Amino acid sequence: MEESQKDLELIDRYLEGVLAEEEQAVVEQRLQEDTEFKAMFEDIKSLTKGIEELGNAKLKRKFKELDANLGNPLKDKKVAVKEVNWTRYIGWAAVLVAGLFSIIYFSSRSQISHEGIYEDYFAIYDNVVVPTKRGVDSLELINQAFAHYDTREYAAAALVFEEILKKDKTEYIQFYYAMTLMEQQDWEGAKLILEGLLSGGENFIRQSKWYLALTYIRLKEEEQSRSLLNSLIEDGTSYAEAAGEIMERIN
Amino acid sequence: MDNGSLIAGIKNGNDKIIEDIYLKYRDEFIVWLNKYYKSDFDEASDVYQLLMVQFYENIMSGRLVELTSDIKTYLYGIGKNKIRELRESSARELSFNLESDISTEEVLIQEGKMNRVEQALDELGEACKRLLELYYYQKRSVAEITVTLEYKNADTTKNLKYKCLGRLRKIYANIV
Known part of the structure; x- marks a missing residue:
């Protein structure tokens, strides 16, 4: 294996955190002393991180494309409220209100939904x-x-x-x-x-x-x-x- | 499709599944975030996208192999953390920007680096690009990549990975 490929593998494994302690110490020592090794280290770090971030950026772009064809549910929610002829429901509403009063009366101490x-x-x-x-x-x-x-x-x-x-x-x-x-x-x-x-x-x-x-x-x-x-x-x-x-x- | 099949499908690169999940819970989540966290539409959309990226990453990296709750509960769980992180980092940025403008400079440097990485990847060639993306973005193991890309064995894949990375570095170094 070429010397530079060996270094590249060493740096890659260091960045992944899978080196043994002695090998880690070697890398850290070389980073202090060897400018060429340090330059390679910085490049590999930028590249591997960059590939990951680019992938995420592409995924976000895809979501934005999907969003472009979708509405704003917060606005739609308001628009979706329709005019209702309430007179049709007065009888039912009276029963409902009576029912609600009984529920409130009998459960006044358990109104808070702690679990919720x-x-x-x-x-x-x-x-x-x-x-x-x-x-x-x-x-x-x-x-x-x-x-x-x-x-x-x-x-x-x-x-x-x-x-x-x-x-x-x-x-x-x-x-x-x-x-x-x-x-x-x-x-x-x-x-x-x-x-x-x-x-x-x-x-x-x-x-x-x-x-x-x-x-x-x-x-x-x-x-x-x-x-x-x-x-x-x-x-x-x-x-x-x-x-x-x-x-x-x-x- | 059950949750196990969903996760396996996403892991195997079926992008349609992640798109379907994205569409299925989007509106409901935005309304929920607006109700409980007073998020406006832009913030809620950002949080939703961030949580979906996180969900995808968790699957690809193997951190999420099985769902113990239903998918909606899991997504909302990530969402709650994301909204807090987002607000915390916005508050930090605000106080930082009042003191200096180094942050803007750093952002520009970072963007420049990203553009160089993207350009270098485009010039690298499809086979190498795919291999590196599978490893560094999709977090596939060498064994999985060997099967997916039909290489001879894991050693060949590993060797190729380093050759590709070395080649990418040379291209990257030549981009000014």
């Missing part, structure tokens, strides 16, 4: 800390846990996280473990972890507040949820708007 709010707003937090490596069956527990997480095998991920947490209480491990518990509908378990993160942690604070607020909602603990939602609104974080909407719904 939770379903509308809960979306599991993406793995943004440990990239999954293609084609690598890593023996490291942390990679195993996040590989399961990325493939949405949350029960399996939870088991590995539990194993890691026996020795390592790093905050992000706890946070993602809580996510797997929420996905498995173990809200009490998630609550315990997230409360712990908020009482003594330094990282994942606003995320923990958001997910704990949702957990409280799901457990019908409205007061605790209100306090966290207010805090998110005051902080003006990216969760502020959604927090405001939930406050409107639970008030």
